[in-house]
Amino acid sequence: MQSTRSEDGTGIVYEQTGDGQPLVLLHGGMAPRAYWDPVLPHLESYAAIVPQRPGFGTCLDHPAETSANGVLEREVAYVRRFVDDLEGEPVLFGHSYGALTAIEVATEAAVEAVVAYEPAVLPDGYREQANLADQMEALLENGERREAVKRYVELVLHPDGIDDLDAWLAAWPVWPDCVELADEVLRMNRAVERYRLPVRLEVDVPVAVMTGTHGPDFLRQSARDVHDALPHSRLVEFDGLSHSGPAEAPARIVAELDAFLNS
Template structure:
């Protein structure tokens, strides 16, 4: 594990595999950094996978408990920008983010010097959906009652099972989910993250001069597919690819398919 520091002195811990062109992999939601384990072995040897621990989602980089929802995205963007500035190499790094990590990647690329961006279903809500979004409030109500597991279950239900799932099926699914119930410890951070998502408004124009590959899947939440298209339209240099039969967990669910598309994009 290597470390660097952001401008405010926060320690940034990350793992680097390889000596090639840095490809920074930004996980989302409650996924741990090893979310990228199915992806890394498939990357071309010309790339060096750089996997940081998101603030509050790892043992080396813990978010301060007083961090507000309004600060969450700004804090994570600053972490990515500091990491990008610190990485050695002949070429500027590439950012590859999933979900909330994809939102962070796109926002960081507005100011950081990067070579390209890959964004799998950025955690952005369409305006109509955002105005009605209440996930953060529902999570907060459960936390106020000390119901930490229920708070996290509501997040899993909406993001990973958008077509609905009854409580018995959800409980059985969670029992097979590798990060359950350890992810319950992240409940407060996930709540702050969701508030940040609910408050984020996609601008009409995203000032990212580098090429961006926006990815989505037909089996994920409809609102994320809609947002992926909106992000694509807001970028000046973007390609949109929709995978048939793949859900929101695309990079880990179908790594060969996703990496093949990423590789083709980077080589073009």
């Protein structure tokens, strides 16, 4: 583990492997930093950097939100400070909530490009009826942390159902860590439900928006909506991959990342 301290005194812990083009990896709201472990071996030609995000082991306070998107704004500012402290302009590679963060960071920070796998943006019709945050909050208030995170898995990772979900979760290496992150998952879902995609995202650099055919329909639609809102975007759809595409098929994802950055 390494650490840096931004100009405002914020301490940021991160891991870096390899040399080459800086590639900052931002995981989603469900997973711990270890989400990227299957991907890292395929990034030998990059300086892959995984920062410890707010709430995921950092000692940051989370004061009451000052605006509808306050939680997201604080995280974007945190990542922007980290990016500004790096040498050179990095590529941002985000998954889910990390993808939304990466795109928002790129509206102001100096980056070379963005790769966004299924950004956590809710289409208008879906957002109006979304209540996952409320469901999770009710379960957490009753002390049911495991059930709260399980509800997220059911609605986001496996919306079409899965045989013996409890057995699947028990075999999932990061499941215990995900349960520990229940409060952060709730916090991020609340931010996602409040976020409204602008007609145009002011991102001047190239963006590759990725999605999988086996993910939730609303996230596939959101990927298209984000693509349409970006001035310089490429939409890539992976046959057979779900919302966890980067961890499911890291070689395929990195091959597309390479092609995009070298085009």
